[in-house]
Amino acid sequence: MQKPLIPALLLLLSLVMFSCGKTTDSPDNTDLWTVTNFVTTGPDKDQLVKTSDFTGYTFEFNASEELIITKPDGTTVTGKWGADAGANLFVIGLIDTPFDPVDGIWGEWEIVDYTANRIELKNPESTDISSNPDQGLTIEFTKQ
Numbered sequence: 001m002q003k004p005l006i007p008a009l010l011l012l013l014s015l016v017m018f019s020c021g022k023t024t025d026s027p028d029n030t031d032l033w034t035v036t037n038f039v040t041t042g043p044d045k046d047q048l049v050k051t052s053d054f055t056g057y058t059f060e061f062n063a064s065e066e067l068i069i070t071k072p073d074g075t076t077v078t079g080k081w082g083a084d085a086g087a088n089l090f091v092i093g094l095i096d097t098p099f100d101p102v103d104g105i106w107g108e109w110e111i112v113d114y115t116a117n118r119i120e121l122k123n124p125e126s127t128d129i130s131s132n133p134d135q136g137l138t139i140e141f142t143k144q
Contacts (some may be wrong), residue, residue, distance in 0.1 A: 032058040037140035053101035
C-alpha cells in the first residue's frame with residue numbers, strides 16, 4: 001500500500017468506528033490474526049525478540065470492539081480493543097487478569113502501519129505505561 005493512502009485509511013477507520021455508535025468490520029472481524037513480531041525489554045533494558053512466545057495464539061478483532069484470544073490449547077479469553085486514528089492510538093484491554101505472554105500486549109499502542117493484512121504498533125514514548133510494566137516495545141499482527 002502506498003504511504004499517502006495510510007493517513008486516509010486511518011481517518012476512514014476512525015470515522016467508521018467512532019461515528020454515531022456504528023460498528024465496523026475493520027480489522028476484518030471474521031479473520032484471525034497472529035503475532036508475527038513482538039519485541040520487549042529484558043532486565044538490563046536490552047531488546048528481546050519474543051515472537052515465539054505467541055506461537056499457537058490467534059486474535060480476532062470483532063466489529064463490536066471485542067477481542068477474542070484463542071490460546072494454543074483452544075481455550076479463549078475475551079478482551080476489548082479500540083482504535084483512534086485521530087490520536088494514532090490502538091488500545092488492547094483484557095477483561096480477565098492478564099497472563100503470560102498476553103500481559104505484554106495490553107495497553108495503549110501507537111499505530112505505525114495499518115493495512116488490510118498487517119497491523120504494526122509501537123509502545124508510545126509519551127504514554128505512562130506504569131499500569132503495565134510488562135508491555136512490549138513493538139508488536140506486529142498479520143492476518144492469517
